[in-house]
Amino acid sequence: MSYNIAVDGPAGAGKSTIARAVAEKKGFIYVDTGAMYRAMALFMIRADIGPEETERIIAACGKAEVTIAYEDGRQVVYLNGEDVNALIRTEEVGNMASAISPIPEVRKKLVELQKQLAAKSDCIMDGRDIGTCVLPGAQLKIYLTASSLVRAKRRYEELTAKGVPCDLEKIRADIEERDYRDMHRETSPLRQAEDAVLVDTSDMTIEEVIAKILELCK
Numbered sequence: 001m002s003y004n005i006a007v008d009g010p011a012g013a014g015k016s017t018i019a020r021a022v023a024e025k026k027g028f029i030y031v032d033t034g035a036m037y038r039a040m041a042l043f044m045i046r047a048d049i050g051p052e053e054t055e056r057i058i059a060a061c062g063k064a065e066v067t068i069a070y071e072d073g074r075q076v077v078y079l080n081g082e083d084v085n086a087l088i089r090t091e092e093v094g095n096m097a098s099a100i101s102p103i104p105e106v107r108k109k110l111v112e113l114q115k116q117l118a119a120k121s122d123c124i125m126d127g128r129d130i131g132t133c134v135l136p137g138a139q140l141k142i143y144l145t146a147s148s149l150v151r152a153k154r155r156y157e158e159l160t161a162k163g164v165p166c167d168l169e170k171i172r173a174d175i176e177e178r179d180y181r182d183m184h185r186e187t188s189p190l191r192q193a194e195d196a197v198l199v200d201t202s203d204m205t206i207e208e209v210i211a212k213i214l215e216l217c218k
């Protein structure tokens, strides 16, 4: 049986950075489920479908094949055979992913793929509903969080380092709005699983968080 670590938490809590590092140290694969929702969102944007057009999203969802491959240990997301890794990290795609992810038809398709990956490989998987819905039997569950201000500052620094002009207050407002949507949706809302360990990273360095999770694995 494979060993599965489930990591959930709001946007910007550091889930992907931490999960990627833990995966490398343990020799596990890292499954970034947000990237799958983002690939699906990119398909909708390209089809000129708006975030409110639920019927069109459901119909289009059947035409979007999202698959995952690992190349040199790095997760590559394919959308109908096209590597879309470099196209899914924009705010526009993130907002669209948040808008389409409450739709049960979208979730059903991606959750199936996530369960299959976890069943065949030792993995650390991050997302919003991993401990609660996708991998309820995971051997270790972590709920990773940080204050919205800390998360906004991290995003601000990331964008500034890339030379992208941005506004801290706007980023914080977007983060809070996305948290609200993710936590209050009807289907698989973001919440801490009862058996998940809460890790608040607001005052922790990346190294401290990684060390804490590796300790919990023991």
Ligand code: DC
Pocket: 011, 033, 034, 035, 037, 038, 094, 097, 098, 099, 101, 102, 126, 127, 128, 129, 130, 178, 182
């Ligand atoms: O983690 P992220 O920002 O890449 O995720 C993008 C959006 O996808 C996020 O707003 C919520 C959604 N998502 C989800 O509903 N369930 C997951 N397991 C992962 C992401």
